[in-house]
Amino acid sequence: MVIPTRPTYHHGDLRNSLIQAALTLVAERGVEGFSLREAARMVGVSPSACYRHFADREELLAAVAHEGLDALAEEMRLAAASHEGPSAFDAVHRFWDYSGAYLHFALAHPAHFRVMHSIPKSEHSRDLMLPRSPAVLAQGAMDALVTSGVVAPEAAGRALLACWTSIHGLASLAVAGQLPLSDELTLEAALDAVLRTAMLGAGVEPALLPPEHPLPGGVCPGLADLVRDPPTVPA
Numbered sequence: 001m002v003i004p005t006r007p008t009y010h011h012g013d014l015r016n017s018l019i020q021a022a023l024t025l026v027a028e029r030g031v032e033g034f035s036l037r038e039a040a041r042m043v044g045v046s047p048s049a050c051y052r053h054f055a056d057r058e059e060l061l062a063a064v065a066h067e068g069l070d071a072l073a074e075e076m077r078l079a080a081a082s083h084e085g086p087s088a089f090d091a092v093h094r095f096w097d098y099s100g101a102y103l104h105f106a107l108a109h110p111a112h113f114r115v116m117h118s119i120p121k122s123e124h125s126r127d128l129m130l131p132r133s134p135a136v137l138a139q140g141a142m143d144a145l146v147t148s149g150v151v152a153p154e155a156a157g158r159a160l161l162a163c164w165t166s167i168h169g170l171a172s173l174a175v176a177g178q179l180p181l182s183d184e185l186t187l188e189a190a191l192d193a194v195l196r197t198a199m200l201g202a203g204v205e206p207a208l209l210p211p212e213h214p215l216p217g218g219v220c221p222g223l224a225d226l227v228r229d230p231p232t233v234p235a
C-alpha cells in the first residue's frame with residue numbers, strides 16, 4: 001500500500017484530504033501541535049465541513065493511525081512473502097522480515113509512525129485505530145517460532161517483548177534523528193545488532209539467523225561519539 005507523502009487535496013474526497021493535511025501538520029509540529037480547524041484551513045473548507053467526517057482532532061488522528069497500521073501490515077506481508085513456509089528457517093526469517101519492514105516503514109513514513117504510537121484519550125478513538133494488523137502478524141510470527149521448536153513456549157512472551165521493544169526503540173531513535181545512520185551504518189547493521197541480540201537471548205539457534213551485518217567498528221552508534229571526548233569538569 002502506497003501512502004502519499006505530499007497532500008493532494010480533492011474536496012470530493014474531503015476525508016482523505018483532511019488525513020493528508022493532518023500528516024503535513026504532524027510532520028511540522030508534532031502530534032499535539034495542531035487543531036482540526038487548522039486542518040480545515042489547509043484544505044480550504046470551513047471547520048463545520050470537517051464534522052461530517054470527524055468529531056474532533058482525536059478522531060482525525062485515529063484515522064491517520066488506522067491508515068498507517070493497514071499500510072504497515074501490508075508492507076510486512078510483502079517483505080515476508082518468500083518465507084511463508086512452516087519450517088524453523090522460514091519462521092525465523094519471517095520474523096526478521098517483519099522487523100525490517102517495521103523499521104523501513106518508520107523511516108519512510110515518520111508522521112504516520114508518530115501518530116500510530118500516540119495514545120488516544122478516548123476509547124472510541126482507540127477503537128477507530130483498529131485493526132491492529134501489525135500486532136496480529138507479530139504475534140503470529142512468534143507463535144510460528146514456538147510451533148517450529150525455535151523458541152520454548154514458556155519464553156515466547158518475554159521473547160516477543162524483547163524483540164518488539166528493541167525494534168520499536170531502534171525505529172523511534174532513527175525517526176527522531178538520534179541514530180546517526182549513514183552509508184557505513186546501514187539499516188541492516190542496526191537491525192542486526194538489536195534483533196540478533198534479542199533472538200539469541202530467546203534461545204534461537206545462531207545457525208537459523210541471517211548472515212551477520214556487523215556494526216562499523218563494533219561500537220554503539222551515537223553513544224560512541226558522546227563518550228569519546230568527555231567534557232572537562234571544573235575542579
